[in-house]
Amino acid sequence: CALPILPAFAQGRTLTPEEQTLIGEINAHNSAIRTMVGRFLQIDTNGGRTEGTFFLERPDKIRFRYNPPSREEIVSVGRGFYVLNRQDETYYAYPQDTIPLRQFLGDKIDLLNANVLDVTTSDGYMTITVVDETVAGTVQVSLVFDTETKDLAQWSLVEPSGAELTFSLYDVEKGVEIPRSYFSIPATYKGLDPSTRR
Numbered sequence: 001c002a003l004p005i006l007p008a009f010a011q012g013r014t015l016t017p018e019e020q021t022l023i024g025e026i027n028a029h030n031s032a033i034r035t036m037v038g039r040f041l042q043i044d045t046n047g048g049r050t051e052g053t054f055f056l057e058r059p060d061k062i063r064f065r066y067n068p069p070s071r072e073e074i075v076s077v078g079r080g081f082y083v084l085n086r087q088d089e090t091y092y093a094y095p096q097d098t099i100p101l102r103q104f105l106g107d108k109i110d111l112l113n114a115n116v117l118d119v120t121t122s123d124g125y126m127t128i129t130v131v132d133e134t135v136a137g138t139v140q141v142s143l144v145f146d147t148e149t150k151d152l153a154q155w156s157l158v159e160p161s162g163a164e165l166t167f168s169l170y171d172v173e174k175g176v177e178i179p180r181s182y183f184s185i186p187a188t189y190k191g192l193d194p195s196t197r198r
Contacts, residue, residue, distance in 0.1 A: 015112075015119065019119050019121070019126075020112065022121075022126060022147060023111050023112055023119070023126075023128065024112065025150055026109075026111065026126070026128075026145050026150045027108075027109045027110055027111055027112065029149075029150035029151075030104070030109050030150065030151075030152065031058075031107075031108045031109045033058070033174050033175070034057065034058050034175070035055075035056065035057045035058075035174065035175060035176050035177070035178055036054075036055075036056040036172055036173070036174050036176070037053070037054065037055050037056070037172070037173050037176045037178065038053070038054060038169050038170060038171050038172035038173060039051065039052070039053055039054070039169070039170050039171045040052055040053070040054050040064065040167050040168065040169055040170075041167070041168045041170070042066075042165060042166070042167050043165070043166045043168075044163070044164070044165055045162075045163045045164045045165075050066055050067070050070055051066075051067050052064055052065050052066040052067050052070070053065045053067075054169070055178050055182050055183075056105070057178050057183065058105065058106070058107055059105065059106055059107035060076060060077070060102075060105050060106070060107075061076060061077055061105070061183045062074075062075075062076045062105060063075045063076075063182050063183060071085050071086045071087040071088070072084065072085060072086070073086060075183060075184075075185065076105065076183075077183045077184065077185075080093055080094070080095070081093070081094040081095070082094070082185055083197075084185065084189065089186070089188050089189045089190065090189060090190050090191070090192050091185055091189050091190075091191055091192065092191075092192050092193075092194045092197050093191055093194065094194055102132075103130060103141075103143075104143065104152065104155075111128055111130070111143070114128075114130045115130055115131045115132065116128060116129065116130050117129045117130060117131050117140065121147065124146065124147050124148060125144050125145065125146060125147060125153065126144070126145050126147050127142050127143070127144050127145075128142070128143045128145070129141070129142045129143075130142075130143070137159075137160030138160055139157055139158065139159055139160065140157070140158040141155060141156070141157055141158075142155060142156045142158075143155045144156075151172070152169065153168070153169060154166065154167060154168045154169065155167050
């Protein structure tokens with residue numbers, strides 16, 4: 001069942017007119033970007049660093065391909081969200097409507113109507129923090145946008161356990177043709193029960 005959409009800033013403060021205008025511009029700019037590819041750096045709570053490449057196509061398609069020695073890839077296609085193991089040729093499937101970042105993957109981005117907790121602006125960047133209910137519990141997602149270009153530069157996820165993951169994007173290209181196969185699961189891969197995942 002779909003989660004109720006709470007009014008903007010139901011849990012936070014009121015937006016200033018300037019913030020509303022800037023978020024509206026961020027919504028329009030990013031909704032117009034239909035495909036993006038680039039590289040990412042992921043930093044976890046313990047300072048562990050993992051790099052890889054990402055591919056995004058609106059609506060609802062994204063793939064994170066982690067560099068070796070990691071064997072994982074994360075693929076989101078339509079209603080499904082999959083964590084793949086390239087070595088074992090296995091995957092775990094999750095429903096897409098319960099994953100973080102779905103506000104940024106939709107056909108039209110509307111952060112003004114997301115469950116926004118806070119907005120801050122400093123050093124040329126705006127951070128929009130939203131709260132999401134996911135399969136793991138309540139997750140806080142902070143999206144960081146360049147206030148001049150309106151591009152997404154970084155996002156952070158704070159999980160129910162308090163663990164944090166930060167993704168920084170670089171070498172991003174827009175409007176790139178992405179092969180359809182990038183958003184599919186190879187037929188040789190075997191699906192596993194997510195409840196058994198450690």
